[in-house]
Amino acid sequence: MKITLSRLSQLIFLAVFLILFVNTEYRGKDEISIAINSFFRANPLIIVSYLLAVKTITLLLVPGILMLVFSVLLGRFFCGWICPLGTIIDLVTDKIKKTIPIGLLKTKFKYYFLFTLLFAALFNVNISGIFDPIAILVRALTFFLYPLLGYTAKAGWTGLYYVAGENRDYVAPVYTFLKDYILPFRETFYPLAVISFVFFLFIVFLERYEKRNWCKNLCPLGTLLGLLGSFALFKRIPSILCKDCRECKTTCPTGFDEEVFQKQDCILCMDCRLKCKFKRVKFTIKLPFVGKAPAISAAKSKKTPVVIGRRIFLGGLLSGFFVSRVFSFQLPSGQERCLRPPGVSDEKEFLKKCVRCGECIKVCLRSALYPALFQTGAYGIFMPVIIPRLGYCEYNCNLCGQVCPTGAIPNLPLSQKKKSIIGVAVFDKNHCLPYAKKINCLVCEEHCPIPEKAIRFELSGEKDYNGKQIVLKKPYVIDELCTGCGICENKCPLEGKSAIEVFPAAKNKSRS
Amino acid sequence: MKRREFLRFAALSVLFSGFYKNIFAKEPPVLAVAEGKDYAAITRNAVAALGGIGKFVKKGNVVVVKPNIGWDRRPEYAATTHPAVIKAIIEDCLEAGAKKVKVFDNTCNDSRRCYENSGINAALKGLKNVELKYVESERFKNTKINGVFLKEWELYDEALLADVLINMPIAKHHNLTRLTLGLKNIMGIMGGNRGYIHRNIDEALSDMNAFVKTHLTIIDATRILLNHGPQGGNLNDVKVLNKVIASTDIVAADAFATTLFGLNPQDISTTVAAYKRGLGEMNLNKIKVIKA
Numbered sequence: 001m002k003i004t005l006s007r008l009s010q011l012i013f014l015a016v017f018l019i020l021f022v023n024t025e026y027r028g029k030d031e032i033s034i035a036i037n038s039f040f041r042a043n044p045l046i047i048v049s050y051l052l053a054v055k056t057i058t059l060l061l062v063p064g065i066l067m068l069v070f071s072v073l074l075g076r077f078f079c080g081w082i083c084p085l086g087t088i089i090d091l092v093t094d095k096i097k098k099t100i101p102i103g104l105l106k107t108k109f110k111y112y113f114l115f116t117l118l119f120a121a122l123f124n125v126n127i128s129g130i131f132d133p134i135a136i137l138v139r140a141l142t143f144f145l146y147p148l149l150g151y152t153a154k155a156g157w158t159g160l161y162y163v164a165g166e167n168r169d170y171v172a173p174v175y176t177f178l179k180d181y182i183l184p185f186r187e188t189f190y191p192l193a194v195i196s197f198v199f200f201l202f203i204v205f206l207e208r209y210e211k212r213n214w215c216k217n218l219c220p221l222g223t224l225l226g227l228l229g230s231f232a233l234f235k236r237i238p239s240i241l242c243k244d245c246r247e248c249k250t251t252c253p254t255g256f257d258e259e260v261f262q263k264q265d266c267i268l269c270m271d272c273r274l275k276c277k278f279k280r281v282k283f284t285i286k287l288p289f290v291g292k293a294p295a296i297s298a299a300k301s302k303k304t305p306v307v308i309g310r311r312i313f314l315g316g317l318l319s320g321f322f323v324s325r326v327f328s329f330q331l332p333s334g335q336e337r338c339l340r341p342p343g344v345s346d347e348k349e350f351l352k353k354c355v356r357c358g359e360c361i362k363v364c365l366r367s368a369l370y371p372a373l374f375q376t377g378a379y380g381i382f383m384p385v386i387i388p389r390l391g392y393c394e395y396n397c398n399l400c401g402q403v404c405p406t407g408a409i410p411n412l413p414l415s416q417k418k419k420s421i422i423g424v425a426v427f428d429k430n431h432c433l434p435y436a437k438k439i440n441c442l443v444c445e446e447h448c449p450i451p452e453k454a455i456r457f458e459l460s461g462e463k464d465y466n467g468k469q470i471v472l473k474k475p476y477v478i479d480e481l482c483t484g485c486g487i488c489e490n491k492c493p494l495e496g497k498s499a500i501e502v503f504p505a506a507k508n509k510s511r512s
Numbered sequence: 513m514k515r516r517e518f519l520r521f522a523a524l525s526v527l528f529s530g531f532y533k534n535i536f537a538k539e540p541p542v543l544a545v546a547e548g549k550d551y552a553a554i555t556r557n558a559v560a561a562l563g564g565i566g567k568f569v570k571k572g573n574v575v576v577v578k579p580n581i582g583w584d585r586r587p588e589y590a591a592t593t594h595p596a597v598i599k600a601i602i603e604d605c606l607e608a609g610a611k612k613v614k615v616f617d618n619t620c621n622d623s624r625r626c627y628e629n630s631g632i633n634a635a636l637k638g639l640k641n642v643e644l645k646y647v648e649s650e651r652f653k654n655t656k657i658n659g660v661f662l663k664e665w666e667l668y669d670e671a672l673l674a675d676v677l678i679n680m681p682i683a684k685h686h687n688l689t690r691l692t693l694g695l696k697n698i699m700g701i702m703g704g705n706r707g708y709i710h711r712n713i714d715e716a717l718s719d720m721n722a723f724v725k726t727h728l729t730i731i732d733a734t735r736i737l738l739n740h741g742p743q744g745g746n747l748n749d750v751k752v753l754n755k756v757i758a759s760t761d762i763v764a765a766d767a768f769a770t771t772l773f774g775l776n777p778q779d780i781s782t783t784v785a786a787y788k789r790g791l792g793e794m795n796l797n798k799i800k801v802i803k804a
Contacts (some may be wrong), residue, residue: 028633158648158650161648366622367622394584395584396584396621396625440710440711441685441688441710443710446742449621450739451744451746457687491707492707492709493708493710493711
C-alpha cells in the first residue's frame with residue numbers, strides 16, 4: 001500500500017490539530033502558545049467574513065491572508081492536505097456504503113450558501129463560524145467528545161477507588177500522566193453538546209451519498225477556496241477523462257463528477273497521478289496566456305463557475321440580507337444576564353468578530369464560559385457567556401484573550417484584564433443572610449479578588465430574632481471597583497439561587 | 513432513679529469532674545517561637561525546641577501536611593504558607609522515617625494556579641515519597657461529626673486516615689473571624705459547600721477541630737497579612753516578621769499568633785470558642801513559650 005504525500009501530510013496535520021486542541025488548557029504557565037489557534041487564524045473563510053463584517057483588518061489573521069494567496073496560486077490544497085475534518089472524512093468514508101448522490105447538492109447550492117454567509121457578514125451578521133468546518137470539529141470535540149472522554153476516565157478512576165481503595169495509588173502514575181497531558185482538568189458538561197456533535201455526525205452521515213460530500217457540495221470554506229483556486233496556476237492535465245480508461249472517475253474523490261475535470265473541486269490529493277496506469281496525469285504550473293488555451297474551454301461544463309454567475313451573486317445578496325435580519329432579533333430577557341468574557345467592551349463588535357470556535361470555552365480555567373443557545377438571539381448561538389454559578393473568571397488569568405483567533409476577546413495584558421469589566425455584582429437582600437436572616441456570612445467578601453476589596457461591609461449593632469444583641473456585618477458592593485468576575489456569585493453558600501448576582505454593566509467606565 | 517436523685521447526682525458529678533481537673537492539672541502547653549531570615553532553619557529550630565519531629569513522626573508513618581495554599585497568590589503576598597517552611601517540615605518528616613508525606617489543600621481559586629503560584633510545586637519538585645496532589649472529589653467521605661453545629665460533613669479521607677496530621681497555616685487577617693490561623697486552616701479538609709459554615713463559624717471550627725486531631729501546628733508568621741485578608745493582593749498589607757510558631761496545642765498556637773497582630777486571644781471568637789470546648793489553652797500566662 002503506497003501512502004501518498006497528501007495522506008501523510010493529512011495525518012501529520014490531524015495529529016498537530018489534536019495536539020493543539022489538547023493543549024488548549026492551562027498547563028502551569030500564564031502564557032499559552034500563540035500557535036494554539038493556528039487553524040482558525042489561517043482560515044480564509046474566517047478572515048473574509050471578518051473583513052466583510054468588521055470592515056477593518058487585524059494582524060491576527062495574517063496567516064489567513066497567506067493561505068488565501070497560496071490558494072489562489074495552488075488551488076484547494078488545504079482540503080486535501082491540511083483540513084482535519086477532511087482527513088477524518090477520508091479515514092471513515094470507505095467504511096460507509098454509498099447510495100446515490102443527493103440531487104439538491106448537485107446544483108449550485110454551495111455557491112448560494114457561501115454567498116449568503118458572506119453577504120450576511122457584509123450586513124453585519126457574521127454567522128460563517130457556525131458552518132466553518134474547523135469550528136464544527138472543535139465544537140464537537142470541546143462540547144461533547146472531550147468532556148465525555150474526561151468523564152469516562154474520571155468515572156473509571158473513581159470506580160477503581162471504590163474497588164481497590166488506597167491500593168489504587170499503585171497505578172496513580174498512569175492516571176496522573178493522562179491527567180497532565182491528555183485529559184481535561186475538569187469534567188465540565190456543556191449545553192449544545194448534542195447539537196455540536198450532531199453537526200459533525202451529519203457531515204459523516206453525508207458520506208452515505210458520495211465521497212467527500214460535505215467538502216464538495218456544502219463546505220463554505222472549501223467553496224471559497226475552490227473559487228480562489230479556479231484561478232490557480234497549478235494545473236492538472238489532462239483536464240477531461242481519458243476515453244480509453246476513465247479510471248480517474250472512481251479514483252478522484254472530488255473533481256470528476258462529470259467528464260470534465262472540475263478544478264474548483266479538486267483538493268489536490270494527487271491520487272489520480274499515483275494510480276494512473278499510463279502515467280498521463282501531471283500537475284504542472286501553467287502561466288496564463290502562455291501557449292495554447294487548455295481544451296477545457298471547448299467543453300465548458302455548465303457547472304464551471306469560473307466567473308460567478310450574476311444569479312448567484314444577486315441570490316446571495318438577497319438571502320444574505322434576509323438572513324441578517326432574521327438573525328438580528330434579541331429578547332431583552334436574554335440580555336439581562338449576558339456576561340461576555342473579560343475585555344469584551346462592545347457587544348455588537350463581539351458578535352461580528354466571534355467565530356464560535358469554542359477555543360475560549362475550552363481554555364477557561366474555571367469552566368466559567370458556556371456556549372449560548374438563543375440567550376443572546378439566534379445570532380449569538382454557540383458564543384461564549386459566563387455562567388457565574390457554574391464558574392467564575394479567575395482574577396490572574398487571561399487565557400481566553402490569548403486563544404481567541406480574531407480578537408473578539410481582546411488579548412489584554414494581565415494588569416489590564418484585571419480591570420476589564422464583565423459586569424457588576426448586586427446583592428439580593430431578600431436572600432443574603434445578614435440582611436434576610438441577621439446571620440453573618442461574608443463568604444463573598446472573603447473571595448473578592450480585588451486587593452482593595454470591591455465587596456466591603458458596614459457594622460451594625462442589632463438584635464437578632466432571638467433578642468440577642470449581635471454585631472451584623474452587612475456587605476455592599478463598590479461599583480467602581482467591581483469587575484463582575486463572578487467569584488462572589490459562584491461561592492455564595494446559599495443553596496440554589498445566589499444572594500449576589502452579576503449583571504451586565506456599562507463597559508465604558510474608566511478605571512484608574 | 514427519681515428525678516431529684518438524678519439531678520443531685522448530675523450536679524455532684526459536674527462539680528466533681530471540675531474538681532478532678534484541678535487536682536490533676538495538666539502540664540502547661542509548650543509553644544516554640546523561632547525567628548530568623550532563613551525560613552527553613554527557623555522552622556526546624558521551632559520543631560526541635562518541642563523535642564524534635566521524632567516525637568510526632570515514627571518510622572513508617574503516613575504524614576499529612578496541610579498548608580494553606582488556597583489562593584492564587586505568590587508567597588510574598590502572605591496569602592499562602594511559605595513554601596520554604598512547608599519544605600523544611602516535609603524534609604524533617606522524611607528524615608524521621610515517614611513512609612509518605614501527603615500535601616494538599618482544598619483550594620478557593622483554581623487549584624492548578626494555587627499550587628503553581630504559591631510556590632509549592634517548585635519547592636517540592638523531586639522530593640521522594642512526597643505526594644503533592646490536587647484533592648480528588650471521590651475522597652471526600654460523608655463523616656459523622658456530631659458536633660454542636662456540624663452534625664456531619666464531607667471530609668477528606670487522606671487527612672482522616674493519616675498517622676500524623678501537621679497543620680501549617682499562615683497568620684492572616686480575615687474579616688469574618690478577624691484572623692485566620694490554625695483552627696480555621698482545618699477548613700481545608702472540608703469538601704462540599706464549605707461557605708455554609710460561615711453562618712456559625714466559631715462553633716463549626718470547634719466541631720471540626722474536636723473531631724480532627726491535629727498533632728502539630730506550625731504557624732507561618734514569616735510574613736503576616738494585616739488587612740484585606742485572607743487573600744490580600746497588596747504588598748502594603750504585608751508585614752515581614754521572620755517568625756515561625758510551633759506547638760502541639762492548636763489553641764495555644766492561635767492565641768500566641770494573635771499577639772503578633774497586636775490583639776488579645778480574647779478578641780478572636782474562634783479561639784475563645786475552641787478554648788471553651790477544652791481544645792486547648794488560650795491564656796498566654798499558662799502557656800510555656802520557648803524562644804528557639
